[in-house]
Amino acid sequence: MTTLLGLSGSLRAQSSNRKLINAAAQIFAPDRYIAGNLRLPLYDGDIETAQGIPAEVQTLADHIRVADAVIISTPEYNKALSGVLKNALDWVSRTDGNPWQDKPVAIMSAAAGRSGGERAQFSLRLAMVAFRPQLLHGPEMMLADSNNQFDAEGHLVNDRARKTLTALMADLRALTTP
Template identity: 55%
Template sequence: MSDLRLLGLCGALRAASTNRLLLHEAARRFGPAHFAEADLRLPLFDGDLEAEGIPPEVQALSDQIAQADAVVVCTPEYNKGVSGVLKNALDWVSRTKGAPWRDTPVAILSATSGVAGGHRAQTMLRACLNPFRPLVLPGPEVFVGNTSQKWDDDGRLTDEVGGRMIDELMGLLREAAEDRRARG
């Protein structure tokens, strides 16, 4: 197994989310790595709560991001944007010390029940990540539409075109992670 550390963030909390299936499909296609899925069940961002100190679960997420060689984010599109869960996690991590996202290669994917969903969520997510200065891969953009019909009983993607796009994106993410690791 590679010693690369791949962190996954799923913008949906539901256990049966197709974005979670997509996250695990992307991790498989990334290849050998130490993969961990981050827990985004965080308290709502609140300045009063922050004044008491960064919650331990937020610090744990920030540390996971800082230690990752690459991050995969799977975001559903809720009301034309990223989920509140994902935005809340970004807001909290922005309040931690250091720059955990800085120069970290990031790939973004979306699974949606509609045909073309995910475009606006990915655009919004890119804008939300920009201040943190990660290396967000520009593409290929991966949108798995009509997602309820695209998985087999083992949770594997059956869409060949989507699979090729994920393979390409994960190959680029792996290259970026290896390059980052080589630069030290």
């Protein structure tokens, strides 16, 4: 039984990154899919000291730990990954153990601009290095002009992007197969 966790760096329900994760999950076809919740309090060492790890952070860490693979999609905000995603990474880094250790992870991005979130992916890769996951290096899935790449039902309509996404999910699936 394969469990796939999806983490969207955008909180909007209709975000292009959430739609891209949904398309990836359909292609990957896991037995179980979990949409990770990144609606977390801002990391604050005083909160951690006074109250410990918030329950929703521990739940996210537990979801990472039990997942066979993780897909992360981030928008590009001011030439970097989203603050929501960075905050989640910061909080999870404070939990016991390292749920990311050796975890197969595929990174994607969807952005309104012409680079499709290339700089966001670069900054996300840098942020992930310390956790030592099995980051896939390619194919790089960067969806430019993302607001125009999905139909009214949220399906990816760009054939070239679908081919890249299919190849990325095949590589991720290969890392989860014994």
